[in-house]
Amino acid sequence: MGWFNNTLTMNRASNSLALVSAAAVLEESRTTLSAANQFVSQQKQRGNNLSAQAFSVQGASSTIGRSLQQAINDLGDFERDSREVGEDLDDRLQTLGLVVEQFSMPRAQRALNMSGREMASGMLENSGEVV
Secondary structure (H helix, E strand, O other): OOOOOOOOOHHHHHHHHHHHHHHHHHHHHHHHHHHHHHHHHHHHHHHHHHHHHHHHHHOOOOHHHHHHHHHHHHHHHHHHHHHHHHHHHHHHHHHHHHHHHHHOOOHHHOOOOOOHHHHHHHHHHHHHHHO
16 A cells, blocks of 8 residues: 555554664664763773873882773773774664655655565664664
């Protein structure tokens, strides 16, 4: 029935809800990633300050200073990994936007040769892979 028009049916409503759910998962992942990045940035700054204090008090052979520097390096690794996850989230959100655009068209007009159910389940899978 949805080949030539977009009459609201139970299936279409269910598929719309699935697409909204996928968007919510991706946005929640983005929010969580942003909060983690902010926390890591604060801890990295705190570690730099403590490391400088340890080296000034105990000198270059400071065990605490070296441990803090290693922790700061680990936080830097997290920041790098986080950027990759952020780029992946951006790609997934962009894909979701394109799928939603196609979903809004009658099936006969879609460039994607997919049913609404296939689009919705694919986007739910896609959003679940980030987390």
